Amino acid sequence: MKVMGHRGARHEAPENTLPSIARALEAGAEAIEVDVQPTRDGALVVIHDETLERTTDGAGRVDAHTLAELRALDAGDGAQVPTLAEVLELCRGRAELFVELKAPGCEARVVQAIQAADQVEACFVKSFVHPWLLTVKALEPALRTACLLYGRPVDPAAVARAAKAEVFSVGIALLDPDLVERCHAGGVQVCTWNCNDPDAAGRYRDLGVDYLGSDTPTAVCAALGQV
Template identity: 30%
Template sequence: MPNKKLNKKENFPIAIVAHRGFNKKYPENTLLSFRKAIEAKADYIELDVHFSADHEIVVIHNGTTGNVADKDLVVSETNLEVLKTLDIGQGEKIPTLQEVFDLCKGKIGINIEIKAENLAESVVKLVEKNEMVKDIMISSFIHSEVADAKKLNPEINCATLEPIGGNYVAYFMAYLNKMQFIKHALKANADSTNPISIMTTKKICSKAHELGILVNPWTPDKPKDWQKLIDMGVDSIITNDPEGLYNFLASKY
């Protein structure tokens, strides 16, 4: 059985994780999107973090702002004050991780995806400062960051994201060697493996659970895919449509 348990508001077989908030309907990684995920009864939001130039932890997916704003700035080379001038959809601004904690504490769990190196220590310190250790998952494709976070605070649920590698060859090799995902999680001392949904299998779920590891696939948005993953035995589903997933689960369980 898994060593950690995910927080769940309902007696559903899985936890609902809102990918970048309620990303299907609202601007991703915004306080609006996170508020709407809370209203949709998700168990967790998932978000992405980078450092700004002045070492603030900011919530944005890419290392540049061009995909969400009309100015293309390098996040790590731009101070928070300047980043805050950008409109990233419906009048929303790039939030800091602290602002997200202020909104979400006591209302919803948070899956924090680390998007760059040397962030783990600052993220863990902020989690501890806000006394939110039991409400947090720290995840990353950079497995050394996961290992660092786990060393800093073994009580935090940590997850290795899969597949690693940014090209088609690496992706294909990962597809052929999916059971390596569990080895990666064990090597990082992680509590969870978070694989892309199309590489998630019943065999992975069974073996992971034998070894005390949770399985949290990303990011299916269709009922047939949700049911397939539930039947495999996954522990949560990371989706862009938390409201749809909640309604689907409520109609069946």
């Protein structure tokens, strides 16, 4: 089981920033999850919300601002809003990267950014909007994808296969042995979010979870001996 730093290490450093991602990598996380939004001038930045207020000192929609304007903001503790290219470089050779699509029309640009970084084999593209994943697969068949779902389907592997996804990702409250078994029987890996209790981490490893998301990767990696 690989620990996946959720937005880096969002309970240890400002989420979706380079310091947060670096913190997760230093903790021993073998995967990192980030979110991508487009800027007004066509760049890709790593930020979860479509608006700026929650995680920066800015205001308004992310896509109403240029990259230069966004770079001038404080994303927490003096950190900048990073670009996807910067995150790809930081994770290079150190961890797999899960990139969540948060806005429509970004599929081609995200694929191109991953290709330009020569990191197709190290990345996953994930989304709740499964048609976006089909677009990603059409653009780059070698790029792995993860389908997100809020609910608990009867046949999760079938849902993943319909999206041409290698990974089924579900909230931790919906995780159970049957779901993991059904996914693995169908050749699909399981990702779950988020385990912030280090005492519980071993239980998910025993269940056979492939990727365990965590906002507190330092404690979770330590509990699992993955430091």
